[in-house]
Amino acid sequence: KESPFNQTPDPQFFFSTPVHQKVLDAVNQTVERGGGFVIVVGEVGTGKTTLGRYILQKVGGSLPVSLVLNPALPPVELMQTIAEDFSGGEVPEGLPPAPAVAELLARMPKGGILIIDEAHNLPRPSFDALLEWAASVAEGGGRLTVVLLAQPEISSLLDNPLVKERLPSATARVPLAPLSSAETRAYVGERLRRAGGGNAGPVFADGGLDAVHRYSKGIPRLINTVCDKALLAAYIKESWSVDKEHV
Numbered sequence: 001k002e003s004p005f006n007q008t009p010d011p012q013f014f015f016s017t018p019v020h021q022k023v024l025d026a027v028n029q030t031v032e033r034g035g036g037f038v039i040v041v042g043e044v045g046t047g048k049t050t051l052g053r054y055i056l057q058k059v060g061g062s063l064p065v066s067l068v069l070n071p072a073l074p075p076v077e078l079m080q081t082i083a084e085d086f087s088g089g090e091v092p093e094g095l096p097p098a099p100a101v102a103e104l105l106a107r108m109p110k111g112g113i114l115i116i117d118e119a120h121n122l123p124r125p126s127f128d129a130l131l132e133w134a135a136s137v138a139e140g141g142g143r144l145t146v147v148l149l150a151q152p153e154i155s156s157l158l159d160n161p162l163v164k165e166r167l168p169s170a171t172a173r174v175p176l177a178p179l180s181s182a183e184t185r186a187y188v189g190e191r192l193r194r195a196g197g198g199n200a201g202p203v204f205a206d207g208g209l210d211a212v213h214r215y216s217k218g219i220p221r222l223i224n225t226v227c228d229k230a231l232l233a234a235y236i237k238e239s240w241s242v243d244k245e246h247v
Contacts, residue, residue: 023176027147041174049149082114106137115147131166181210202241204241
């Protein structure tokens with residue numbers, strides 16, 4: 001019905017592993033606890049953006065959510081973006097963005113959830129402003145869960161002693177590892193099924209799946225790339241199964 005290996009982040013194709021479940025559990029626990037930080041660290045292509053969209057889909061109906069896709073903003077612009085998300089596009093008059101959103105969150109029973117993709121691109125002043133604002137929300141009785149999706153470069157920021165002492169003590173830090181060989185096999189099969197392949201769709205042979213994992217090293221973005229091209233190679237060869245030679 002559609003391309004099974006499209007690179008566009010799509011929650012419909014979200015594939016959960018024990019690590020992904022650990023992230024979702026950490027987010028749920030943080031929300032129930034009254035707020036805090038969940039930091040997800042993974043290499044390029046490991047599915048952080050798709051995970052963020054999935055979290056958004058899961059909690060968006062029950063909690064107000066702000067999703068920041070480009071956090072490389074100065075503090076005032078970052079807070080303006082967050083405030084517009086939480087307030088439905090209208091920042092309450094008479095207050096700067098940060099206090100305005102803090103006031104909004106204080107009126108929400110379970111608070112809100114802020115998801116920042118590419119969080120390693122946050123300028124240090126903006127990250128400091130975010131920490132300060134999150135602390136002020138908590139002090140004012142509001143509940144805020146912050147999910148940072150970042151590449152490993154964020155470690156240089158998080159490991160700074162001045163930053164570490166300002167992060168909440170209950171901060172969850174979860175590494176997003178590449179898929180194992182077994183998970184790669186399940187991932188490929190699941191995407192084919194969700195795209196409408198069912199039991200009658202093209203089949204990746206064992207040798208083909210082994211080759212996909214070797215090439216991609218379990219990185220979902222690379223799995224998508226090689227599987228998409230392998231399907232085309234099998235089609236050109238008029239083969240109903242995708243074998244090692246096609247990969």
